[in-house]
Amino acid sequence: MAIVTLLRPPLLVPTWSDSGPLTPPIGPAYLAASLRQAGHQPRIVDGLGENPFQVTSLFHNRVTAIGLRSEEIVELIAPDTDLIGVSCMFSQDWPEIRRLIQLVRRRFPGIPIIAGGEHVTAVPGFTLESTPEVDVCVVGEGEETIVDLANAVREGRSFDAIPGLVVRSDRGTRSTGTRLRIRSVDDIPWPAWDLVPLNHYLDHGLGYGVNRGRSMPMMATRGCPYECTFCSNPEMWTTRWYARDPNRVLDEMAAYQQQYGATNFDFYDLTAIVKRSWIIEFSQAIFDRGMTFTWQLPSGTRSEAIDEEVSRRLYDSGCRNMSYAPESGSPEVLKRIKKVVKLDRLEASVIGAVRAGLNVKLNIIMGFPNESREELRQTVRFLARMGRAGVHDMSISLFSPYPGSQLYHELRAEGRIPELSDDYFLSLGAYKDFSQSVSYTDGLSPQVLNFYRILGFLVFYGIQYAVRPWRVLRLVLNLLQRRQESRLDKSLQDLADRIRNRRRTGQSLERAAS
Ligand code: B12
Numbered sequence: 001m002a003i004v005t006l007l008r009p010p011l012l013v014p015t016w017s018d019s020g021p022l023t024p025p026i027g028p029a030y031l032a033a034s035l036r037q038a039g040h041q042p043r044i045v046d047g048l049g050e051n052p053f054q055v056t057s058l059f060h061n062r063v064t065a066i067g068l069r070s071e072e073i074v075e076l077i078a079p080d081t082d083l084i085g086v087s088c089m090f091s092q093d094w095p096e097i098r099r100l101i102q103l104v105r106r107r108f109p110g111i112p113i114i115a116g117g118e119h120v121t122a123v124p125g126f127t128l129e130s131t132p133e134v135d136v137c138v139v140g141e142g143e144e145t146i147v148d149l150a151n152a153v154r155e156g157r158s159f160d161a162i163p164g165l166v167v168r169s170d171r172g173t174r175s176t177g178t179r180l181r182i183r184s185v186d187d188i189p190w191p192a193w194d195l196v197p198l199n200h201y202l203d204h205g206l207g208y209g210v211n212r213g214r215s216m217p218m219m220a221t222r223g224c225p226y227e228c229t230f231c232s233n234p235e236m237w238t239t240r241w242y243a244r245d246p247n248r249v250l251d252e253m254a255a256y257q258q259q260y261g262a263t264n265f266d267f268y269d270l271t272a273i274v275k276r277s278w279i280i281e282f283s284q285a286i287f288d289r290g291m292t293f294t295w296q297l298p299s300g301t302r303s304e305a306i307d308e309e310v311s312r313r314l315y316d317s318g319c320r321n322m323s324y325a326p327e328s329g330s331p332e333v334l335k336r337i338k339k340v341v342k343l344d345r346l347e348a349s350v351i352g353a354v355r356a357g358l359n360v361k362l363n364i365i366m367g368f369p370n371e372s373r374e375e376l377r378q379t380v381r382f383l384a385r386m387g388r389a390g391v392h393d394m395s396i397s398l399f400s401p402y403p404g405s406q407l408y409h410e411l412r413a414e415g416r417i418p419e420l421s422d423d424y425f426l427s428l429g430a431y432k433d434f435s436q437s438v439s440y441t442d443g444l445s446p447q448v449l450n451f452y453r454i455l456g457f458l459v460f461y462g463i464q465y466a467v468r469p470w471r472v473l474r475l476v477l478n479l480l481q482r483r484q485e486s487r488l489d490k491s492l493q494d495l496a497d498r499i500r501n502r503r504r505t506g507q508s509l510e511r512a513a514s
Pocket residue numbers: 011012013014019020021022023024025026027028030031084085086087088089090091092114115116117118119122138140141142143145146208219230231232233236268269270299397402403431
């Protein structure tokens with residue numbers, strides 16, 4: 001048996017961003033479950049969950065860290081650990097995660113440190129070259145690889161023959177070969193939530209979606225079959241989409257209702273609704289089993305499989321909030337970013353969802369390379385139509401070239417991301433923070449992009465509230481009563497909480513980006 005400690009860093013958000021949901025660490029919890037099933041002893045240090053109300057300012061107040069400070073995380077690692085794994089999800093967090101890893105190395109000079117997650121998968125060579133404290137990088141899905149690593153530690157074998165890694169070699173770094181995605185997703189053991197301070201989330205209504213009570217994270221599928229050019233999914237998960245058996249998903253949800261008193265479920269899938277037959281079977285099974293709870297799709301689903309009939313079934317089965325990810329209102333932009341979506345069908349799907357009673361949010365990105373002013377105006381007009389149709393919320397982010405995405409590779413080849421510096425990583429977090437905006441659009445400054453963002457915001461909410469003035473009253477009442485129904489309710493309350501916690505616990509660890 002090997003003792004494996006998994007570290008989840010604190011949540012880092014750009015200081016003036018309105019978003020930053022506090023979510024239980026589902027990735028590490030999945031890894032821990034597989035380790036335990038294989039006879040190892042996993043532990044999780046959840047840097048966010050251990051103290052979700054502590055706020056620390058980093059990098060000259062560019063970034064706010066929520067949770068334990070890196071020094072405090074390292075103190076919680078038990079000395080008898082045999083292997084330490086660090087979850088590196090967001091590239092924008094890398095400067096602080098690297099510092100965490102360096103602190104771990106100082107305290108545990110002889111213990112192997114492995115890094116995994118979305119960020120490391122995108123830039124494994126860079127990670128090993130720039131951070132000697134990391135021994136190996138795990139690429140892609142981690143469950144099988146981490147078990148192989150723990151077995152190797154137990155048996156005193158080298159890691160070099162384990163597929164799914166990038167390791168150091170005489171000539172720099174090398175891959176140990178591709179590991180295939182897990183096909184039998186129903187056999188992946190449920191997340192080891194008993195190793196996470198789950199009540200710190202559940203008791204305070206924290207989670208990915210709108211606060212509708214005690215919310216548990218869920219995953220019904222893995223992967224996504226599409227290849228949008230701004231998204232790192234194809235490199236991370238390939239284009240294979242595997243769905244679990246709806247009844248197995250509901251077994252897990254029923255267990256959480258019993259064990260943790262869960263009343264709401266947030267789905268973390270990349271794009272949960274791909275197949276119409278799957279979602280109909282899922283909602284029908286909820287009904288047949290007489291289960292009652294609310295559930296949400298906060299991560300931006302696709303629209304192809306959702307018409308008004310499907311939306312009504314979703315609503316009847318307890319679904320209350322759904323995010324769509326149209327990204328743009330310009331057909332040309334959608335073609336260029338390979339979104340493979342027809343705008344008129346998407347609009348019909350969104351309108352059907354609103355009619356069915358769902359609380360709907362749209363995710364928009366502005367500032368793709370080559371995007372023109374006219375294309376930005378098309379998005380503003382699209383938002384006007386959506387506001388009139390009664391869509392509840394939208395968010396407009398500025399395009400950030402995430403490592404691993406096609407656009408990132410193109411911009412690097414063109415020399416527009418000259419080096420992977422801390423400044424570049426921190427700039428990825430500025431997608432919502434107006435004070436730190438970066439433009440990758442030819443001929444358009446960040447100010448011009450922000451003008452269209454503000455215009456889109458004013459047009460969308462202006463028209464929505466002019467047509468439905470009672471919604472303004474509802475927003476105010478929800479704020480006063482700390483009730484959440486829409487994403488705007490959640491964003492405003494989260495931001496207010498962060499400012500309050502900052503005043504209460506705020507500390508400043510001033511470190512300049514190197
Ligand atoms: C849920 C989610 C969120 C949630 C919560 C995430 C969390 N749990 O902490 C919230 C809402 C907070 C969020 C926010 C954002 N997100 Co987000 N999010 C996701 C999403 C949809 C699912 C993540 C997830 O839980 N997956 C399921 C678990 C099982 O997978 P996993 O965590 O990746 O873990 C597996 C492997 O990575 C690996 N692994 C992970 N850690 C480790 C550690 C070790 C040691 C090993 C061996 C292996 C390993 O094994 C695990 C099991 O197979 C992903 C897309 C995706 N990858 O699925 C995007 C994604 C992670 N988000 C992304 C982005 C960009 C953002 C935002 C910047 C907003 C935006 N513009 O979309 C913000 C930034 C957050 C912030 N800090 O402010 C990008 C990240 C790209 C990047 N390189 O940075 C992703 C990949 C989406 C995309 N394709 O563009 N997100």
